[in-house]
Amino acid sequence: MKNRVLTMLLCLLVSIVSSSSSSSGGGEQSLTANGKVLELDESNFDSAISTFDFILVDFYAPWCGHCKRLSPQLDEAASILASLKEPIVIAKVDADKFSSLASKYDIDAFPTLKIFLHGIPVEYNGPRKADLLVRYLKKFVAPDVSVLDSDSAISDFIETAGTYFPIYIGFGLNESMISKLAIKYKKKAWFSVAKDFSEDIMVLYDFDKVPALVSLHPSYNEQSIFYGPFEEEFLEDFVKQSLLPLAMPINSDSLKTLKDDDRKIALTIVEDETDEKSKKIIKLLKAAASANRDLVFGYVGVKQFEDFTDTFGADKKTTLPKMVVWDGDDEYFSVIGSDRIDEEDQATQISRFLEGYREGRTTKNRLGGPSFIGFINSLIGIRTVFMIVFVVCVVMLIQTINKDEPPRDGTQDRTDRASSSDSEAKSKDYKSGDKED
Template identity: 55%
Template structure:
């Protein structure tokens, strides 16, 4: 349990215990849900203090009340602020030409986007939720949790090696596809970077790159005739894959053993708990037999 000036915070800290991450996460927990910025200098100070590990949302001319709910809801995942007073220099720096405008900045992946509204209904939250992830997610042990929390299906491209000379060209194509398909998340992972994870999608013996749609749980889909990406015109191939997926030309498969959904920490905790119960039952069963043994001897 964490306390801020003697007052317990509404949620317990369950994130990384590494020194740098711990400090940054704790700074977020004690910060306001939405910071109010009143000058260019305060905007710069806010961005510098936020660091690079979390996305930032800056509402230029956006009323604080419009994003207060989301500032509280996504407090652990992003920084939120509203800028009441700012110069044209800020408009140029953050690439927006009118306001109110909500600017999303993901410094870790050097990405930035602008939302001009509408600020009613689900539009605003959809923009915030989608901006929590980069356009193309490098899938690893840290980001796979973000993918599962997001709730959208993942168009996952499996490469032999993320550092291969052709990888940047393919990732660029995936970024373009992500821009046009916001109902899906686009990710990539290299066999050399995370072999244990990629093996759960039956890549042994497969020609790579391989592209699938993963539900982030126990199933994934391959598109008939478009499962493998040939070197060359990646754009046309990814487009055909998405067309096939949208039209239902898919084959569903089960994720193999070792997936993060099957062997995550929660599953391990449950397994340990069940083993503990079994040991306890065996112990008390043995105690009962020992108590009955003297009685039988006495009766004999």
């Protein structure tokens, strides 16, 4: 019996491995940018990402509802992107079937989109409607630095850029002054230099002399201006600090962005970030951020992201607003006597909080329970969990078989007699217990 069950389990494992590594026929498909979504598998994936300079890959599962809704959007975008001067190819992988590819690229949710730029994967966090997806992806095939020679060229550039990336325009700057930074931060921002422009443009973008580097955040309606010194170190500091808005809403998408920033986060926790009281505080946070560029200023509402605020000991019963300085990992700092923002003179209270933090009048805290779950999830994906559960079940089944298997050394009679005696004793105890009840 035991050998038969073990044989069945081995067959099941072989079947799982075989189904994961089998090809769906995608390997025979010609890898050409024909305006259709390519189907990739383990046999042609590496070839695809080395053949095409720009390829967006959809890691999906056939049973996933979100994947099914995304599929026609990708089909529509594929034909448009293939016609660009620098074509962008869209492909898909059944990550549920080809699990080794899913594991290699840390896929633990569906659908997951990744852009492969010259073979290097970059997480895709942009829109998923066809027209917006096309606009977002055009960023990756645009020139490192666009040269603009008129007011209309500036307007067209900003229109093409859209709202998903910050935009840098160098007025009166030589292209070579920002080319290195444009290459370094190409995945995160648009870069351009304006060679010719009118005074109307100076008024529109609020700068009064040249050279000037203007940073725009269209989605937040924010802009910053840098007048120099135009040395690489100072330029990069400005670019890095301007990649994020002055006051950043904290959500699952923005947390991914923060991973690439090594600054600490001055985090304000409110009840509801959409109410008027919170909007007033957000405006004050932007003013504070302008004078404290070495910190990222963020805000989050308990109503909007309760699981996250719980990790800082803030819930619906906590007196809010509350300020902390978070290291972006497992620790945060409370400023002694200055972590709450009352109704009166909030600007002064924010200033006192920052002053107390810089003077070291703080207590160090560790994030609470939910962050631990997040940490575990970051180490092991859903597939790993399933495999662990499967292995545990197999071990338990084998132990059960070993326990129930009759002995083969001639001791069966003794075992039966012992079991019979145990059963009689238990029966007496059970009856005795009934009487006591």
